[in-house]
Amino acid sequence: MKGMKLVSNFIVLAGAAFSWGCRSSELSELTRPRAADIITKSQAWTGAAVEFHDDNNSSILTCLSTRKLAIPIFAEGVLKPTERTEGLFASGKLLPRDNRWEILLVFKSGLRITEVTGITRSAPDGPDKSVDSGTEEVQFTWELNNDKSYGDLLACLPMTKTHTGAALIRLYDDGWRTEKVELKTF
Numbered sequence: 001m002k003g004m005k006l007v008s009n010f011i012v013l014a015g016a017a018f019s020w021g022c023r024s025s026e027l028s029e030l031t032r033p034r035a036a037d038i039i040t041k042s043q044a045w046t047g048a049a050v051e052f053h054d055d056n057n058s059s060i061l062t063c064l065s066t067r068k069l070a071i072p073i074f075a076e077g078v079l080k081p082t083e084r085t086e087g088l089f090a091s092g093k094l095l096p097r098d099n100r101w102e103i104l105l106v107f108k109s110g111l112r113i114t115e116v117t118g119i120t121r122s123a124p125d126g127p128d129k130s131v132d133s134g135t136e137e138v139q140f141t142w143e144l145n146n147d148k149s150y151g152d153l154l155a156c157l158p159m160t161k162t163h164t165g166a167a168l169i170r171l172y173d174d175g176w177r178t179e180k181v182e183l184k185t186f
Contacts, residue, residue, distance in 0.1 A: 028171055032116035035138045035176075039167045040113055042178035048111075049093070049104040050144075050183045052157055060103060061094075063156035079103060088153055110145040111183070114162055117141060134171040135179075139164070142183060159185055 030038075039045050054060040064070040064079070071080045072094060079092025088108060095102040118139040141162045144150060168180045 030119060030136055030138075030169065030171075030176060032119065035119060035136070035167075035169065036113045036116050036140065038169060038176045039138065039140070039178050039181065042181070044167070044178045044181045045111070047106060048181040048183050049106050050111075050185060052103040052105070052185055053097075054101040054103055058101060060156055060158070061101060064153075067152050067156065069153055069156065079105070085153060088150060107144065110150060111142060112145060113165075114141045114143050136169050136171075138167045138169055140167070141165070157185075 052060060061072050065072060068082050069085045070082060070092060073080060074094060077094045079094055081089055081092070088110070090106045090108050092106070093104040095104065116138060120137050142165050143162045144154065144159065163183065163185050165181065165183045167178055167182070169176050169178050
């Protein structure tokens, strides 16, 4: 009887360990759809700045000002939304670069990942380079929703349909977290 109870306890413990192991591997598996979901639900995504280069005699700034979509305040290096655009972008920065302006816009909504194009394991970090860092780099394409509310703003920005981006995602004991998002328009 005592032997049966011991075998029974072993089976229960082995089943629990097997079950935990399955959940652990499910937690760590990063598929393309899951990566897109993790990125777009992160704070790094909602605070990611889209970078534009204004090479043609400040044509972007001229367009935004003329259409009353944004107010450039050069002394402070900011681009303030107007009543027409305050629901579209949260903030903007103006950075002088060589003979052009670099414009960084943080959109409030409207950005979406169209496709995850690749996932690669990042190089190990820390003192022991042989230890896996648990970090994945996710490459993707993204677009700004082309609905009517963005119409005038999109007319001023040099944007094609889709753009490239990258995110760093790290695996923690409770799941994946997005650490950094980079959005490109060129």
